[in-house]
Amino acid sequence: MANPEDRKYYIDFSSVRGSDIIRELSRTITLLSHDEPTCQLFSGHIGCGKSTELFRLKDLLEHQGYHVVYFESSQNLxxxxxxxxxxxxxIARQVSESLEADQIRLKPGYFSNLFTEISELMQTPIQLSAEAELSVGIARITAKxxxxxxxxxxxxxxxxxxxSNILDAINDEILGRANTALQSKGKKGIVVIVDNLDRIDNSPKPWGRTQPEYLFVDRGEQLKRLNCHVVFTIPLTLMFSNDYDRLSSRFGVKPKVLPMVPVCLRDGTENPSGMLKLQQMVLARAFPDLPPEDRFQLISTLFDSPxxxxxxxxxxxxxxxxxLMLMYSCLQQEDPPFTRACLDQVIQEYRDDLLGAISQEEWELLLRVVKTQKVTGEDECQTLLRSMFVFEYRDQDGRWFGINPALTESNQYKLLVNSLNV
Incomplete structure (x- = not known):
């Protein structure tokens, strides 16, 4: 969002999503705890727009005088x-790399000795000179x-x-020195945004704990010890875990969840506000240089009808x-304006992909969600939410869940609904 070009494509969905989560994350850092480190958790469906919103958070904080280090953990892990x-x-590598780019040099200290020992263990030269960049040594380790x-x-x-010693070294040799150097430049401090950690596999560790439970619940106390403001993205499954209370207790905060943009209300009727925002997003992609009010006049150049x-x-x-993927699939088939027939074919292919993964037991779970608008427990989350069979929404009455609209048009769904009189 720091790039003016990116701002032209951005649509603020906070008014229809139920709350402005990014504003809440920002206020926690800038107003509620600006003198003390904070550690916040951010979750949501993969693909719901978390990264875009985190770039908005980065932009907000930089405008308020913070040095923000944003990175995608999937590029490193x-x-x-x-x-x-x-x-x-x-985190040590990304922060030191960002500081070095800002002409803030860090002396390796503890890490220099650690790298010497690791190089002997791995039989790889990683020793650093006193003038060497700390990030280089860590990069060599992670690459290996x-x-x-x-x-x-x-x-x-x-x-x-x-x-524990590594944490102390990160806090003292990297974050502590960096905060002092940044404050001398007029900055308010460091904020680290760790994106894509929500993508870690839900596979179990050898002792039985899943990766998310182990990392954020069992080791959460250590993640929270970092001496700077941190925002971690976490897997959505943790929001439905039996360890949810322990998770919140470990970090001292309630995780924030970014819901879908609501296209329907709880009663199944169309949500005009949510639909309008999505239409604005589509048109902003096509006509970024036009004023928003002028874009709607050009719908006919993109689609055969509104x-x-x-x-x-x-x-x-x-x-x-x-x-966006559905639009891209249309573009693979024909040039705009996209016809209804083209879109329907693309939707059918998407629906077929979904249907091929749904078992009879999962259909029964889906129908229960249709009845109750609730998802309970980690297994249901893993089955329904992670598989994109069900989406999460928020309104003034709290969160609710709805079936993926592509599935409601399937014959299987219609037959089951009729047979069970849902």
């Missing part, structure tokens, strides 16, 4: 196999271990008993990435 030491080294589970395991066994645009928005269920 093997998401199928993540441990606390991986996350800490990743990312694609080698065996080396990664050896490194973790070595680092695990040193976790109703085709309505259908695109409605069938997406308010899932931003899915809507």
């Amino acid at each position: 093997d998401m199928a196999d993540v441990d606390i030491s991986d996350v800490l080294l990743m 271990t990312k694609d080698s589970p065996k080396l990664r395991s050896q490194l973790r066994q070595y680092l695990e008993p040193r976790t 109703e085709t645009l309505d259908r695109l928005c409605l069938i997406s269920g308010g899932h931003i990435r899915r809507l």
